[in-house]
Amino acid sequence: MSAFRDLRAYLDRLVRELGEGEVRTIEGANWDLEIGCITEMMAEKEGPALLFDNIVGYPKGYRVLSNFMGTAARTAIAFGLPPDLPKVEIVRAYKDRSKQLKLIPPVEIATGPVMENVLEGDAVDLTRFPAPRWHEHDGGRYIGTADMVITRDPDTGWVNVGTHRGCIQSKDRLSLWLLGDRHNRMIASKYWSRGEPCPIAVVFGCDPVLWTAAPSPTPPGVSEYDVAGALRGEPVEVIRAPETGLPIPAYAEIVVEGEMPPIEEESAMEGPFGEWPGYYTHTGPETVVRVKRIMHRNNPILMGAPPMIPTTTPGYQAVPLAAAVATWEHLENAGVPNIRGVWAFARNLMIVVSLEQRYEGQAMQALLAATGRRRIGGMERYFVVVDEDIDPSDLNQVLWAMCTRTDPAESIQILRTRTTDIDPRLSPQKRAAKDFSMGIMLIDACKPYGWKDEYARSNRFDDAYRAELRERWKSKLAL
Numbered sequence: 001m002s003a004f005r006d007l008r009a010y011l012d013r014l015v016r017e018l019g020e021g022e023v024r025t026i027e028g029a030n031w032d033l034e035i036g037c038i039t040e041m042m043a044e045k046e047g048p049a050l051l052f053d054n055i056v057g058y059p060k061g062y063r064v065l066s067n068f069m070g071t072a073a074r075t076a077i078a079f080g081l082p083p084d085l086p087k088v089e090i091v092r093a094y095k096d097r098s099k100q101l102k103l104i105p106p107v108e109i110a111t112g113p114v115m116e117n118v119l120e121g122d123a124v125d126l127t128r129f130p131a132p133r134w135h136e137h138d139g140g141r142y143i144g145t146a147d148m149v150i151t152r153d154p155d156t157g158w159v160n161v162g163t164h165r166g167c168i169q170s171k172d173r174l175s176l177w178l179l180g181d182r183h184n185r186m187i188a189s190k191y192w193s194r195g196e197p198c199p200i201a202v203v204f205g206c207d208p209v210l211w212t213a214a215p216s217p218t219p220p221g222v223s224e225y226d227v228a229g230a231l232r233g234e235p236v237e238v239i240r241a242p243e244t245g246l247p248i249p250a251y252a253e254i255v256v257e258g259e260m261p262p263i264e265e266e267s268a269m270e271g272p273f274g275e276w277p278g279y280y281t282h283t284g285p286e287t288v289v290r291v292k293r294i295m296h297r298n299n300p301i302l303m304g305a306p307p308m309i310p311t312t313t314p315g316y317q318a319v320p321l322a323a324a325v326a327t328w329e330h331l332e333n334a335g336v337p338n339i340r341g342v343w344a345f346a347r348n349l350m351i352v353v354s355l356e357q358r359y360e361g362q363a364m365q366a367l368l369a370a371t372g373r374r375r376i377g378g379m380e381r382y383f384v385v386v387d388e389d390i391d392p393s394d395l396n397q398v399l400w401a402m403c404t405r406t407d408p409a410e411s412i413q414i415l416r417t418r419t420t421d422i423d424p425r426l427s428p429q430k431r432a433a434k435d436f437s438m439g440i441m442l443i444d445a446c447k448p449y450g451w452k453d454e455y456a457r458s459n460r461f462d463d464a465y466r467a468e469l470r471e472r473w474k475s476k477l478a479l
């Protein structure tokens with residue numbers, strides 16, 4: 001378990017465990033596109049975490065952090081795992097841990113560093129923070145990309161947390177894109193149906209484990225704060241926000257609180273924004289937060305997780321924990337034996353399962369079970385199953401299996417299901433007709449079970465021999 005009290009403790013740990021170069025401070029970049037483009041280019045190289053300071057037009061100390069979990073080693077450290085653990089083993093460790101998780105509710109403390117600066121009334125000004133314009137055609141400055149949006153169910157008291165993109169509309173207006181099925185939207189609707197605005201708080205910077213819990217798909221009634229406590233092994237320390245009474249992380253970097261009126265009463269044009277499939281999407285009237293108070297630490301760090309094309313390792317988490325773990329668990333629950341690993345490529349658009357075949361039809365069973373995990377609103381396209389000698393996190397190995405162990409006439413099935421609004425492949429006609437139907441492909445890239453033992457032998461050295469040579473040659477060669 002790993003409990004970082006705050007984002008700063010995590011950054012310190014990265015430097016301590018992985019060296020000075022792991023968190024690179026960059027001075028003098030412009031919030032307008034430069035930070036976004038540098039972030040993207042460094043993420044493509046799986047480079048260091050980037051801490052931008054002395055941002056053009058802003059005083060020193062008003063910082064932006066990006067690519068914070070952009071390598072497997074940084075992701076492992078965030079979750080208290082050894083940094084050299086193989087990628088699939090990080091998924092396995094997280095899955096095993098998730099099974100034993102006991103929810104730990106937050107503890108309330110009197111105050112915390114987030115109250116070091118409190119801005120109210122005319123002092124409220126979101127543009128005090130160097131929120132980047134991340135992509136060239138973004139419709140504004142997105143301060144909220146790695147945020148936590150907090151509301152409380154007025155009937156049950158359940159505190160919900162989600163991640164929603166947030167754009168600065170003016171000094172005291174923040175727009176949020178809350179899709180219809182999201183819990184925060186459902187909770188807000190309850191207030192709106194009573195003719196009241198929804199009390200709301202938004203966090204822009206906290207420890208990475210707490211933030212990982214924020215967008216996790218927990219069932220209604222379960223607070224992501226409790227999930228974060230379970231993942232950290234210690235409760236999150238919260239304070240009661242002065243205006244809304246909502247629990248906010250005491251060690252957060254920046255928090256705003258206010259109210260969200262019904263969209264019919266007040267809205268703002270939101271978007272477009274360069275989204276995770278790699279295209280600009282969605283423009284339209286969306287909800288706004290009337291910001292009543294800003295709280296922030298001295299020298300605040302605005303945390304950013306700008307979307308990039310999905311084949312770039314996301315700078316905020318190099319290991320696709322949520323999708324891989326959920327699929328792995330789903331396969332186990334469906335009774336698929338001998339799973340060796342699960343991976344998700346291209347932000348979950350391609351799911352790969354590695355297993356040791358034990359019976360005829362097992363590969364197809366795994367494929368069907370994996371597709372069954374797909375949620376409404378999911379966009380997963382390709383499902384692939386490979387043998388146990390293939391590392392599912394290594395795209396080259398997966399490609400090799402797909403190219404040499406399939407007969408496309410036999411090994412591939414196409415099903416028809418539903419995609420999501422954000423899918424660029426929906427034609428304008430289908431979109432207008434609200435027809436979200438889309439194909440998915442199931443690829444059995446395993447050696448055919450009936451004659452797998454007669455399959456041509458691979459000339460690739462096996463992992464055991466590679467490990468032996470790595471050890472023997474380590475002083476002379478970085479193998």
Ligand SMILES: Cc1cc2nc3c(=O)[nH]c(=O)nc-3n(C[C@H](O)[C@H](O)[C@H](O)COP(=O)(O)O)c2cc1C
Nearest residue numbers: 161162163164165177178179182183215216217218
């Ligand atoms: C980086 C990131 C950005 C996201 N942006 C949005 C968004 O703009 N709008 C949205 O409705 N969901 C967005 N999501 C998905 C929600 O955070 C996610 O579905 C979450 O589970 C919703 O919270 P809920 O479980 O409380 O409904 C995003 C997720 C991540 C990881």
